[in-house]
Amino acid sequence: MSKTPVQFSLNGSSKAIFVDGGANLLEVLRRGLGDLTPKYGCGQGTCGTCTVLIDGEPRLSCLTLAETVEGKSVNTVGGLADGADLHPLQNEFMEGFAAQCGYCTPGMLMSAKALLDKNSNPSREEVMEAISGNICRCTGYESIIDAILRAAGQRTGRAV
Amino acid sequence: MITVEKFNTVHEAASSVASRGRYYGGGTLVMRSINYAEDGFDRLVLASDPSLKEIRVDGNRLVLGAGLTMSDIAQSRETEFLKPVASVIGGPAIRNAATIGGNLFAGHPYGDFAVALLALDATLSTTAGDQQNLEQFLAGRESFSGIVQSVSCKNPDRGTFRFKKVCRVKPKGISVMSIAAWLPQSGGRISNARIAFGAMGPTPLRAKAAEQALEGGSLDEASIERAAVALSRDLQPFDDAIASGWYRREVAPVHLKRLLSERAV
Amino acid sequence: MSSIEFRKDLFADERDDDLKEIGKPTIRQDILGHVTGRSPYYDDHLFDGLLHLKCLRSPHHHAKIRSIDTGEAERMPGVKRIIKPQDVPHNLNTLLSLINFGRDDEAMLQGNKVSYIGEPVVAVVAETELQARKAVKAVRVEYEVLPHVLDPEEAMKPEAPVVNEVYPNNTFDYHELYDHQKLRFGDTERAFQAADNIVEGRYQLSPIEQAPTETCGAIAAPETNDRYVCYTGTQALFFSLGTTAKLLDMASSRLHFVGGTVGGGFGGKVDSLHEPLAVLGAHLTGQPVKYVFDRQEEMQVGAPRGAERWYIKDGVMNDGQIVARQFTGVFDAGAYSRLSPYAIIKATGHLPGPYTIPNVSSNVYCVYTNRTPATAMRGFGITAVDFSIEAHMDKVATHLGMNPIELRIRNSYRDGDMKAHRRLAKNTALIECCQVAAQKAGVRLSPEFANDSSLKGGGIGSRIEIPETVTDDVGKIGDRRRSNTPIHPFEGAGHKGKVAAGTRGEQVIAAPAQDHEMVIEPGRDGYRGPSNGSGPLPPDETQPSAPMEPQSQPPVVQTPLPATQSPQPPQIAQTPTPAPQPEPYKPDKLFDRGLKRPGASRFISGSRRR
Numbered sequence A: 001m002s003k004t005p006v007q008f009s010l011n012g013s014s015k016a017i018f019v020d021g022g023a024n025l026l027e028v029l030r031r032g033l034g035d036l037t038p039k040y041g042c043g044q045g046t047c048g049t050c051t052v053l054i055d056g057e058p059r060l061s062c063l064t065l066a067e068t069v070e071g072k073s074v075n076t077v078g079g080l081a082d083g084a085d086l087h088p089l090q091n092e093f094m095e096g097f098a099a100q101c102g103y104c105t106p107g108m109l110m111s112a113k114a115l116l117d118k119n120s121n122p123s124r125e126e127v128m129e130a131i132s133g134n135i136c137r138c139t140g141y142e143s144i145i146d147a148i149l150r151a152a153g154q155r156t157g158r159a160v
Numbered sequence B: 001m002i003t004v005e006k007f008n009t010v011h012e013a014a015s016s017v018a019s020r021g022r023y024y025g026g027g028t029l030v031m032r033s034i035n036y037a038e039d040g041f042d043r044l045v046l047a048s049d050p051s052l053k054e055i056r057v058d059g060n061r062l063v064l065g066a067g068l069t070m071s072d073i074a075q076s077r078e079t080e081f082l083k084p085v086a087s088v089i090g091g092p093a094i095r096n097a098a099t100i101g102g103n104l105f106a107g108h109p110y111g112d113f114a115v116a117l118l119a120l121d122a123t124l125s126t127t128a129g130d131q132q133n134l135e136q137f138l139a140g141r142e143s144f145s146g147i148v149q150s151v152s153c154k155n156p157d158r159g160t161f162r163f164k165k166v167c168r169v170k171p172k173g174i175s176v177m178s179i180a181a182w183l184p185q186s187g188g189r190i191s192n193a194r195i196a197f198g199a200m201g202p203t204p205l206r207a208k209a210a211e212q213a214l215e216g217g218s219l220d221e222a223s224i225e226r227a228a229v230a231l232s233r234d235l236q237p238f239d240d241a242i243a244s245g246w247y248r249r250e251v252a253p254v255h256l257k258r259l260l261s262e263r264a265v
Numbered sequence C: 001m002s003s004i005e006f007r008k009d010l011f012a013d014e015r016d017d018d019l020k021e022i023g024k025p026t027i028r029q030d031i032l033g034h035v036t037g038r039s040p041y042y043d044d045h046l047f048d049g050l051l052h053l054k055c056l057r058s059p060h061h062h063a064k065i066r067s068i069d070t071g072e073a074e075r076m077p078g079v080k081r082i083i084k085p086q087d088v089p090h091n092l093n094t095l096l097s098l099i100n101f102g103r104d105d106e107a108m109l110q111g112n113k114v115s116y117i118g119e120p121v122v123a124v125v126a127e128t129e130l131q132a133r134k135a136v137k138a139v140r141v142e143y144e145v146l147p148h149v150l151d152p153e154e155a156m157k158p159e160a161p162v163v164n165e166v167y168p169n170n171t172f173d174y175h176e177l178y179d180h181q182k183l184r185f186g187d188t189e190r191a192f193q194a195a196d197n198i199v200e201g202r203y204q205l206s207p208i209e210q211a212p213t214e215t216c217g218a219i220a221a222p223e224t225n226d227r228y229v230c231y232t233g234t235q236a237l238f239f240s241l242g243t244t245a246k247l248l249d250m251a252s253s254r255l256h257f258v259g260g261t262v263g264g265g266f267g268g269k270v271d272s273l274h275e276p277l278a279v280l281g282a283h284l285t286g287q288p289v290k291y292v293f294d295r296q297e298e299m300q301v302g303a304p305r306g307a308e309r310w311y312i313k314d315g316v317m318n319d320g321q322i323v324a325r326q327f328t329g330v331f332d333a334g335a336y337s338r339l340s341p342y343a344i345i346k347a348t349g350h351l352p353g354p355y356t357i358p359n360v361s362s363n364v365y366c367v368y369t370n371r372t373p374a375t376a377m378r379g380f381g382i383t384a385v386d387f388s389i390e391a392h393m394d395k396v397a398t399h400l401g402m403n404p405i406e407l408r409i410r411n412s413y414r415d416g417d418m419k420a421h422r423r424l425a426k427n428t429a430l431i432e433c434c435q436v437a438a439q440k441a442g443v444r445l446s447p448e449f450a451n452d453s454s455l456k457g458g459g460i461g462s463r464i465e466i467p468e469t470v471t472d473d474v475g476k477i478g479d480r481r482r483s484n485t486p487i488h489p490f491e492g493a494g495h496k497g498k499v500a501a502g503t504r505g506e507q508v509i510a511a512p513a514q515d516h517e518m519v520i521e522p523g524r525d526g527y528r529g530p531s532n533g534s535g536p537l538p539p540d541e542t543q544p545s546a547p548m549e550p551q552s553q554p555p556v557v558q559t560p561l562p563a564t565q566s567p568q569p570p571q572i573a574q575t576p577t578p579a580p581q582p583e584p585y586k587p588d589k590l591f592d593r594g595l596k597r598p599g600a601s602r603f604i605s606g607s608r609r610r
Helices: A025-032 A088-095 A105-118 A124-130 A141-156 B010-017 B030-035 B070-075 B080-086 B112-119 B134-139 B208-214 B221-233 B245-261 C031-036 C095-099 C129-138 C188-194 C237-247 C274-285 C295-300 C340-350 C383-400 C404-411 C430-441 C479-483
Strands: A003-010 A013-020 A051-054 A057-060 A073-075 B003-007 B021-023 B043-047 B055-058 B061-065 B123-126 B129-133 B148-154 B161-167 B175-182 B194-198 C051-057 C063-069 C079-083 C120-126 C140-145 C181-185 C197-205 C217-222 C228-232 C255-258 C289-292 C308-316 C322-334 C360-368 C469-472 C496-499
Touching (some): A088 A141, A105 A124, A105 A141, B003 B010, B080 B112, B112 B175, B129 B134, B161 B245, B175 B245, B208 B221, B221 B245, C051 C129, C051 C274, C079 C129, C079 C274, C120 C274, C188 C469, C217 C274, C228 C237, C228 C274, C237 C255, C308 C383, C322 C340, C340 C383
Parallel strands (some): A003 A073, C051 C289, C228 C255
Antiparallel strands (some): A003 A013, B061 B148, B123 B129, C051 C120, C063 C140, C197 C308, C217 C228, C308 C322, C469 C496
16 A cells, blocks of 8 residues: 655644555544544544644544645644643633533634634624534533633633 | 545546546545545545636626635635525535535535525536536436536526525534525516525425426515425425425425515615 | 522522532533543554454344355455454343343344344454455345334234344343333222323333444453453443453453543443454454444444333323323333343333322333344433423323413422332422422412422321232233233233232342441431441331231232432342342352463463564
8 A cells, every 4th residue: 555745734843744545634643643632523524523723724634635734734732732831712611611521622622713813802603603513412512602702802801 | 545646637637537536625525435435436536726716707607616615605705695505514614625516416414505506507617528507417416427627607686596504403504405596587577586405305406396486476475375385396305314304395385485585685 | 601500598408508519610620631632532542553343234124144254355455354253252241231130132243133223243353444344345244134123012012023032022021020110009090080080191202322422432452461451432341341251251350441531421332332342353363453433333323312102191180189190111122132121120210200199000111123222321211201201291281271380399299208119209309490490481380389398298198108009910921922912001911919008019139238338228318327336237127017918819019129229130029028048159160261362372461472
C-alpha cells in the first residue's frame, strides 16, 4: 500500500507524516500524530465530535481526506489552552457544568472557538447555530450555550 | 486500498473518474463511503480547477461552480436568495465542506440544496457532454459517470423564490421534507411555476400537478387549495426513522399551503 | 435558560441542610480532563500493531445457518484471523447469569440460527478497519430464511415461530412456574363490580436507542504474566469482566480490565458484547485488538430500551377514588434475555404507581421476538409503565370530569400506606409535587387539595392493611402456547385461591447475611445501628404471623422486589416452607488458569509470545 507524505501545522507546530491512501484526518491526528483530543462518534458527519479547525474554519476531521490539509493549519482542543492558562471557553465550560461525559466537549469547544474568533459578541441564536452540528447526548445544550455566551462576554469585557 | 489522484483541471480528472474512481468534492459523501467501506471504487479523484469555485451572472441566470460550498453560497452577495437554503444544510462544519455539486448526488436524508435547484430550473454542465437539465440528470444519477462542473439556475425576481425545510429537531435536523417553489408572475398571474419536493421520493422531484394548478392564478386561497389537493399525484413518500410515508403524505399539503401563503418579501 | 429551584421549605425537618457538599454546587472532578480533551476514553490508548475486529452480521430477522465459508476472506490482504462460533470456548451466556438469574440463551457468535437483524456470526480480525470490513463482505454464509415474529403479543400465540430455543414458549419463565410475573393484591374482580366507573386504556412505547456519542467498544491486548489488559467503555466493568471470563472459560485473574471514563452510556453499555470478543481476538492473534461499533451498528445492533405495551383497567368511584387497578404488561425483549426479565421485576415492584389503591392485579410478560435484544436504559422497566399510568390518570380524570391534578392528590400514596408489593410507603412526596406543579402551571386547586399533605391521612385503617387476596394459577409455563390463553389477569382457565389478609409472602434467603445491616426489613431505611455482638441475627420482627386460610389449592403469592433493592432473583416459594439451611461455599472445581492458546507454552508470558 502506497503512502503519501503530508505536511501541515498542528496547533502551531509543523508536522510531517506519511498517510495511507484514503485516510481521514481524524485517524491521522489520533493514531498518526497522537493528538487524541478529537473523537470518533459516527464517521458520517452527524455528531460533530471530531470537529477541528482547518485554517480557522470548523471542519469534520472524519470526513476530511488527510492529504487535503497539506500546507494548512489545523487546530484541535489539544492546542486550545495557552500553556497552563486555559482558554476562556474551557474555563466557562468548567465553571458552568457544560460537560457531563465529556465526549462531545472537544467538538463543541472547537465549534465555539470558530464562532468567537469571527464574532466576539454573538447572540444566543448565533451560538445555537454554531453548535448545531454538534450532538450532546447528556442533554447539556443549555449550559453549553450559556458557557459560550459567558466566554464571549469575558473576552469583550461585557457582562452577561 | 484507496489510491488518490490529483489533477489541475476537471477534464483531466474526468478521464480518471470513469472506471472505479470517485470524485472528491467536499468529502462529506465520499469519505463516509470510505469510512463504511462501500464498494464500487478504489480511487479518489481530486481536481484543483479554479473554475469550480466561480459564480457568474449569465443574463437572467446564474452559473455556479460545482465546487462552491454551502458556506460560499451563504456568504456571496450574488447568491443571497439561496442563503436560506444553504444555511439549513448541516452544521457549520458540514457547510464548509459540502459542495453544491455533491448535493446533486446526495441520497436521502441529504440533498436539500438540489431541491431548490430543481425548482429554479437548473441545468448542468458536466464532463460527460451536453448541457442536461437537472430533472433528467436526477433520474439517471446512479449511472452518471463524469464530473459536474457547474450548475446554471434562474436568478429569480425578488420574492418569487421560497424554500422550507421541515425538521423535527430544533434548530435543525434532517428533513421530514423540503419544499422549494419558484413562482414567477406576469401581470399579477402565476406563469410557469415550479415546485420541488425533497424526501418525497427516491430523488428530489417536481410536483407538476400542483404547478399546473397554480398556472394563471393569483396565488389566492382557492388556487393554493387546488395546488395542495393536486399534490398527492406526484409524491412518492417513504418511511424512514424520522417519519412514515403516511405522515409525509398527510402533512405535505399543509406545508405547501403554508409556504405558498407566505407573504412575498 | 435552565434553572433549579430548591423547595427547602418542604419536609425541612426530615433533612439536614448544613451538609458540606450535598446541596451545594461543585465543580466536577473530571471536568479539567474533559475541557482539555485529555480524559482517557477507552480508545485513547495507543497500541503498536493494533488490529481491528469487525463482525459479519445477520441480514435476516430469523434464519438457520446452513454453512459458513471463510476461505476467500482468509486469503484477503491484512486478514489475521477469522473467529468462528466454534472458536468461542463457552459460547452461551446470559448477562444476569452472574447473579444467577435466567438461563444462558445467547451465543457470542451465532453458528446455528440467527434471530435478529445484525446478530453476529463470525468476526474478522485484520490489520486495518477497512481490510476487516472488506473481508467481512467476502465471508459466504448460506441461510435458510425462517418465518419471523416482530410483535410480542403475536409471539405468544401458538402458531408463532420459536425465537429463542432456550425459552421455547417465547416467554421468560418466572420462578420456574409461570410465563409471566404475577402481582395479586386484594380482589380486583370484586372491586370492579362495585365500582361506579370502569376506565380502560392501552399504551405503548417504541424501543429507544441510547445513542451514546462514543459508540460501544473495547481494546484488548496481551499483557505480561499471561494476562490480557482490556480498555473498555463499559458501564459495568465487573459484569464485562465476569462475562468475558465465562465466555472465554478463562480465569478472571488473567483479565485486567480498565474502564472509568465513558463517553455516554445511558444503560446501553452494560451488555458486555465487546470485551469478550476483543480479548478472544487478542488471545488468538497475540496482538492488540480493537472492536468497536460504528454508528450504524450502534443504532441497529446496540441494544435499546425495549418496546412495551401496557393495558390498564381502573375501577373508579364517582368521587375520583380508584378502588381497583389491573395491569397487563407486555415487554418486547427482542431475541435474547439480556436485562429484560429483570426489567419486568422492577416494573411489577413499581405498580400501581405512586397511588394507594386497595386492589391491584397484574400480569407482566417478557416476550421474545425477532428484534434487536433490549437492555437497560435510564429507569428501564419503570419509564413506560409510569408513562402509561400517568396517561391513564388523565384519561380517568377526563372520564370523571375532574381536575387531573386533584384526581392524583385524591389517590396519592401517603406516608405509612401499604403498597401492592406489601411494603410500606415512606418519604412520599407526590402531593407536594402536584401542588407545586399546579402552582407553576397556574392551575387552581380547591382548598381541600391545596392544603393536603403527604404526612397526613396515611398509614391508618385499611390503608395500612394487606387485604385478603385472590390468587390464580393461570399461565403456567407452556400453557399459553398450547391453549392460546388470554393475557389479562384472571382470564383463562385455572384454579383460584385465597390468601389471608395480612399475609406478606415468603422471603427466601439463599445464604444468611454476613452483616446484620444487610438484612432487608420492610420498615427500615438505612443504618440500623450497632449490632450487639456476633451472635445470631435478630428475628425479623415484622414477619407476619397471620394464619393461612386452609384451602384446597396452594396459595400463590408472588412478591416482586421493589425497584430499589439489589437485583437478586425473586425466588419466592409457592407454599410456606422453612428457609433452606445454608450450605458452606464449595467450589465446583478447583481453580485453574483457564484457556490456553493452542500450542502455546503455559510458561511464556503474553508479551514474549509476540
